[in-house]
Amino acid sequence: MSASLTAKDFSNGNSPTWCPGCGDFGVLRGIQGALAKLNISPENSVLVSGIGCSGKIAHYFGGYSIHTTHGRTLPTALGIKSSRPELTVIAAGGDGDGYGIGVGHLIHAARRNLPVTYIVMDNSVYGNTKGQTSPTSPLGYESSTSPEGNLDLPINPLLLAWSSGATFIGQGFSGDIKQLEDLITRGIQHEGFSLINVFSPCVVFNKAQGYDFYKEKITYQDQPAEISPEFVSLLSENPFTAGVLWQNKKDNTRYQEQKVVNTDILSYLKARIV
Amino acid sequence: MKSIALFGLTGQGIETAGEILSKVIESLGYTHRNWRDFSTIIRGGYTSFEIYIADKYETESPPRLEEIDLAVVWTDEGVDRYLSRLKDKSMIFGPANVKSISIDHQGNPPKLGFNIWSLGIICGHLGIPYQLVMKEVEMRFKKGKNSDLFESGYQLGLTVRSEEPLSDLGVENATISGNDALCLGAIAGDVRYYYGYPITPASEILENLSKWLPPLGGGTFQVEDEIAAIHAALGCSYAGKRTFVATSGPGLALMTEGLGYAAATEIPLVLVDNQRGGPSTGMPTKTEQSDLLHLMNAGHGEFARILLTPTSVLDCIVTIQEALNLSEYYQCPVIIALDLDLALRKISIPWERIESAISSVEIDRGPTFLKSSIEGIYKRFAAVGSSPPIRTVPGVKGGAYVASGDEHDEKGLMEPDFKKVRRTLHIRRLNKANSIQYNRPFSRVGDEGSPITIIGTGAMGELIENFVKNNPGVYQGLLIRQLAPLPKEELTVALKNAKRIVVAEYNAKAQIRTILESVLEDKEVHSLLRFDGEHFTDKEFNEEILAILNEVTSNLTN
Numbered sequence: 001m002s003a004s005l006t007a008k009d010f011s012n013g014n015s016p017t018w019c020p021g022c023g024d025f026g027v028l029r030g031i032q033g034a035l036a037k038l039n040i041s042p043e044n045s046v047l048v049s050g051i052g053c054s055g056k057i058a059h060y061f062g063g064y065s066i067h068t069t070h071g072r073t074l075p076t077a078l079g080i081k082s083s084r085p086e087l088t089v090i091a092a093g094g095d096g097d098g099y100g101i102g103v104g105h106l107i108h109a110a111r112r113n114l115p116v117t118y119i120v121m122d123n124s125v126y127g128n129t130k131g132q133t134s135p136t137s138p139l140g141y142e143s144s145t146s147p148e149g150n151l152d153l154p155i156n157p158l159l160l161a162w163s164s165g166a167t168f169i170g171q172g173f174s175g176d177i178k179q180l181e182d183l184i185t186r187g188i189q190h191e192g193f194s195l196i197n198v199f200s201p202c203v204v205f206n207k208a209q210g211y212d213f214y215k216e217k218i219t220y221q222d223q224p225a226e227i228s229p230e231f232v233s234l235l236s237e238n239p240f241t242a243g244v245l246w247q248n249k250k251d252n253t254r255y256q257e258q259k260v261v262n263t264d265i266l267s268y269l270k271a272r273i274v
Numbered sequence: 275m276k277s278i279a280l281f282g283l284t285g286q287g288i289e290t291a292g293e294i295l296s297k298v299i300e301s302l303g304y305t306h307r308n309w310r311d312f313s314t315i316i317r318g319g320y321t322s323f324e325i326y327i328a329d330k331y332e333t334e335s336p337p338r339l340e341e342i343d344l345a346v347v348w349t350d351e352g353v354d355r356y357l358s359r360l361k362d363k364s365m366i367f368g369p370a371n372v373k374s375i376s377i378d379h380q381g382n383p384p385k386l387g388f389n390i391w392s393l394g395i396i397c398g399h400l401g402i403p404y405q406l407v408m409k410e411v412e413m414r415f416k417k418g419k420n421s422d423l424f425e426s427g428y429q430l431g432l433t434v435r436s437e438e439p440l441s442d443l444g445v446e447n448a449t450i451s452g453n454d455a456l457c458l459g460a461i462a463g464d465v466r467y468y469y470g471y472p473i474t475p476a477s478e479i480l481e482n483l484s485k486w487l488p489p490l491g492g493g494t495f496q497v498e499d500e501i502a503a504i505h506a507a508l509g510c511s512y513a514g515k516r517t518f519v520a521t522s523g524p525g526l527a528l529m530t531e532g533l534g535y536a537a538a539t540e541i542p543l544v545l546v547d548n549q550r551g552g553p554s555t556g557m558p559t560k561t562e563q564s565d566l567l568h569l570m571n572a573g574h575g576e577f578a579r580i581l582l583t584p585t586s587v588l589d590c591i592v593t594i595q596e597a598l599n600l601s602e603y604y605q606c607p608v609i610i611a612l613d614l615d616l617a618l619r620k621i622s623i624p625w626e627r628i629e630s631a632i633s634s635v636e637i638d639r640g641p642t643f644l645k646s647s648i649e650g651i652y653k654r655f656a657a658v659g660s661s662p663p664i665r666t667v668p669g670v671k672g673g674a675y676v677a678s679g680d681e682h683d684e685k686g687l688m689e690p691d692f693k694k695v696r697r698t699l700h701i702r703r704l705n706k707a708n709s710i711q712y713n714r715p716f717s718r719v720g721d722e723g724s725p726i727t728i729i730g731t732g733a734m735g736e737l738i739e740n741f742v743k744n745n746p747g748v749y750q751g752l753l754i755r756q757l758a759p760l761p762k763e764e765l766t767v768a769l770k771n772a773k774r775i776v777v778a779e780y781n782a783k784a785q786i787r788t789i790l791e792s793v794l795e796d797k798e799v800h801s802l803l804r805f806d807g808e809h810f811t812d813k814e815f816n817e818e819i820l821a822i823l824n825e826v827t828s829n830l831t832n
Contacts, residue, residue: 012674012676014687017689041671042674043668043669043670043671043672043673043674044668044669045668046513046668048509056688058676058678059676059678059686059687059688061676062674063668063674064668064673064674064675064676065674065675065676065677066509066512066539066676066677066678067676067677067678067679067680067688068505068508068535068679069505069531069532069535069679072501072502072505072532074502075469075497075501075502075503075505075506075509076505076506076508076509076512077509078469078495078497078502078506078509079467079469079505079506079507079508079509079510079511079512079513079517080509080510080512080513080668081509082467082493082495082506082510083466083467083492083509083510083513083515083517084513084514084515084668084669086669087513087668087669104498104499105498105502107498108497108498108502112495254493258466258491258492259491260491261489261490261491263489263490265461265462265632266462266629266632266633268461268489268490269458269461269462269632270448270625270629272458272485272486273448273449273450273454273458273628274446274448274625
């Protein structure tokens with residue numbers, strides 16, 4: 001493996017068509033930087049994306065990538081990682097994709113400890129469809145689908161993943177690429193499922209939650225919480241806490257590389273039924 | 275041919291007794307077919323088990339038989355069901371309180387234990403050595419009470435011992451269901467990973483593979499729903515490993531978005547639909563062939579697909595291997611449509627038949643780069659002459675590409691010049707499987723020049739085969755194995771001499787006939803339709819066919 005990989009090796013040369021100022025640029029750079037830093041070759045990395053502006057990230061990635069249907073990044077990643085455990089698999093999507101239509105899969109990926117780094121570009125709005133309310137939009141959020149203000153409590157993805165058994169939970173910000181790249185690096189290195197929620201502003205459809213909003217709210221946590229109450233209180237005190245917030249180890253042997261079994265298949269099958 | 279029926283309540287172990295009986299008969303080398311009846315409620319209600327046994331060494335299992343030699347029943351309902359089907363009306367056994375059973379055929383088995391008592395009667399009647407059965411019984415149940423129950427049943431059975439008792443034929447038999455057959459074929463076709471969600475009648479596939487794949491270094495995942503199942507399968511296939519998905523109606527509905535996604539991205543996918551009674555939850559434990567028109571068209575937008583229909587349990591072993599090859603060559607969805615009866619029916623046949631079905635198809639990975647590297651600019655979705663594009667898998671240097679459900683250019687990138695790609699890439703992808711290289715789009719039974727043709731597939735196959743064989747010279751049977759693309763030329767030739775045609779199918783809207791419409795023009799065509807969830811017996815089927823054709827053939831045996 002070449003020792004001189006750079007972020008550029010993880011670009012396919014296709015120019016992103018995201019709006020100027022979109023937070024997703026930062027996430028793409030964070031992923032590219034992390035893979036280069038870890039010296040993982042592009043052909044052995046797979047990026048799985050969903051639907052929405054964030055889903056387009058697969059089209060700018062220089063490794064293998066698969067742009068799936070709405071909400072189904074994690075099942076697709078399961079199929080790749082379980083059958084080819086030697087590959088580095090990153091799933092990426094938006095808050096609508098991961099916490100709305102696909103939220104059921106988050107719970108199961110977490111309880112399976114699927115060794116995939118799942119990055120959610122959270123902008124609290126459906127940007128691709130021009131600004132509808134999302135599962136992380138705050139109460140009272142006004143949009144074309146909640147003109148009187150959002151009445152539904154926003155989802156708390158980190159607590160949800162944590163209660164489902166996630167073994168790595170982190171939070172980052174598109175406006176701080178250095179911290180984000182480090183977070184993604186640690187997520188990829190983690191042996192098990194990692195959820196990284198990234199505040200990734202939509203400067204067109206959610207102006208209320210732009211870069212300045214997050215800069216003001218974000219506090220950094222140096223060390224992951226050691227015990228459950230600490231994790232819960234971190235997020236209750238400030239839902240915008242950034243850093244690796246939770247990390248532990250759980251058995252992961254089912255995702256180990258396939259042993260080559262030299263069996264005569266006909267005799268093997270016969271022994272199953274005769 | 276010998277035929278036995280056992281009738282009781284679900285929860286009484288009727289199926290377990292049937293399994294023991296089948297196992298013992300298998301060990302004696304007799305080809306046979308089992309038939310299970312389920313209550314429409316998955317738990318609760320009545321259930322029955324029937325077994326049809328060949329008299330000597332046979333390579334084909336018998337169809338579902340109407341006439342029963344001996345029936346053991348738990349309640350009056352069993353008498354209602356089986357008395358009319360008995361060759362000899364006295365050959366019915368049961369507890370003392372059940373109507374129409376003569377005193378010397380009565381006993382007093384407990385509710386839980388009726389199955390073992392019944393097994394004794396059946397084995398006594400068939401002349402199966404006592405010790406042979408007891409060995410099986412003791413492997414599954416505790417000693418003591420069961421031995422006494424079996425003994426009393428066995429003594430009762432000896433009073434009506436068959437004149438041609440079973441002996442050891444010295445043939446190595448194996449018993450498999452259509453679902454088992456799919457699993458055998460899939461493993462032979464190099465499937466090592468499987469993602470599934472339980473659903474009747476496809477759960478057996480997930481259960482089998484959960485046992486059979488880990489020793490081969492692979493494994494299964496019981497995922498959260500069918501949406502996850504098909505996307506995990508797509509991920510696995512994208513990564514270059516072979517897999518398939520199997521489900522039934524409601525699960526198929528959830529998989530339909532994934533089906534279109536596979537088509538758009540040209541990721542190979544094999545989907546098995548074990549059809550059951552619909553619509554909606556419908557009749558989960560009853561057979562039907564009513565998804566066919568859906569399968570021909572399922573998914574939004576327009577795309578190429580291949581639809582195969584196995585005609586027997588053995589054919590399931592072959593079909594899934596062919597499907598895996600076709601999916602990787604044409605890079606489009608290949609759908610296999612079974613029906614519940616074919617998926618769950620268990621047949622016991624000589625192992626050598628199963629062996630030859632397993633070995634009949636070579637693995638062909640199609641235009642796929644599995645290793646090494648690609649030089650120059652690689653275009654994943656570019657046609658190579660008139661052939662499908664070359665596929666790479668992760669790990670191949672220089673072969674990285676994006677697979678996207680968004681319309682894309684030859685490299686896979688979205689937001690292309692739509693006017694251009696719709697005239698080129700889309701048309702290629704749409705028409706690539708218009709005519710496929712498939713060796714055997716249907717199986718013929720009977721004589722080619724016969725004036726009357728019976729057409730059907732799936733569970734109907736055994737009945738058509740049996741009917742045609744018993745009426746030589748008059749009928750030919752065409753057992754359809756490929757519905758899409760329609761093998762029009764081959765069918766036209768096969769039907770050249772056919773003046774009268776009956777299309778037999780398990781649905782109300784004549785779906786197979788509709789699909790075959792273009793090859794049936796100018797013929798006298800009749801439909802034999804059944805949609806109450808039951809599979810015909812041989813006699814029912816024969817009578818229905820003859821009634822439709824309104825003729826009496828003197829050489830019919832029944």
